[in-house]
Amino acid sequence: MSARRPQVVAFDVNETLLDLGPVRAALVELGQPADLLPAVFARTLLTGFAAAATGTWCRFRDAFDAALAQATDLGEDERSEVAGAFFELAPHPDVEPALRRLVEAGVRVVTLTHGSPGVAEAGLERGGVAPLVERSLSSEVIRAWKPTREVYLWAAGVCDVEPSRLALVASHGWDVHGALRAGLTAAWFPRAERVYPAVYDPAAIVAGDLAGAVDALLALPAE
Template identity: 30%
Template sequence: MNTLVFDVNETLLDLAHLDPLFEDVFGSSQVRKEWFSQVILDATVVTLTDTYADFATIGVSAFKLVAARREVEVSEEDFGRVVAGMRSLPPHPEVDVQLKRLYDKGFKLVTLTNSPPAMVAAQLDNAGISKYFQQQISVDAVKAFKPAAKVYDHAASELSEDPNQLWLIAAHNWDTSGAIAAGWNAAFIARPGCRISSLDAQPQIVGSSLVEVVDELIKLKES
């Protein structure tokens, strides 16, 4: 094992950074979770119906939908705040140190994200972690979102590696399940509110933080 492929949003970057925006617009930061769930649902719908729109567009559309459902008036300025907020998400506290551990151990680090290329480049730069990644892969190339099989197949092709040699690291059960179904290995980070269900393909590694996942990945490499 040498190549580790990371999801970005919520896995590496902290969505809680958006909480003040949702508190301001909706009166509750908890609405941020409802919004992100709607984003993932809408991404799945456009994939299944072959009506692709990029992740930023879906993020704004989901924001409008949540506002309509809650009968809250929102503005173009609010939509801009959503996109700007997604671009400037900070990393979770342990991320920088743990990525450096993997980098120093000789792992090839790659990102595979639902965000379009320009957005993920900005996200990684703004978070100060782009230096660790040798390659950035976006679903935009195949016009479908994770966990569609063709996303993981495309990534394996881009990396010129057999799927069974690749590891996906993510905090989303649908992402690790998609990777495993495509023949990859997977490590799951159980961030707050993120869990594996009994129906999911079971990842080879499960940790409560990136620290625990990195510990196990290094053990495997050195065994």
């Protein structure tokens, strides 16, 4: 079945919507290299994905703490200070116009993360875009990590739409791949990743930026 215009668009949070700059700054203030964050963030995901793949589960914050402990000599209090910086994130400059474009077109907007509850809400409030978002969903509620199928189907159920009428927008190829495998429409655009991985299912939409991803979703046929 060809992709249809979504009734709801779900956005990934970390990196896709919110800039991780404050977390990077917290690491630097504690004497860590400025380029350490990508490796720590990748190891955080690896830890969570491994837990999910083997039938167990851990919180994002615990996975992040474990990644910091492996990559640095920071003490527990210092690692907690860095983790707390996630609540200081703010949206990228292109987020507000993209969300507003969807809302003005009559499309519902939500966020979907496996990150800590409250992070998305705090960032959206800080950026003044919270009124554009219907609700923020964290799969920590169901003890699961993206890109497992259950997360996307759970989100569709919470939003009361068929999976095919829910779209995911993310700057992470693995997230888009998971959404596609669950029957969602999905759009990828680059932030930290430069290209969409060829080993994954082809994304319904590959755009040059966030605005392009939103425009492409709105251009899909209604039926």
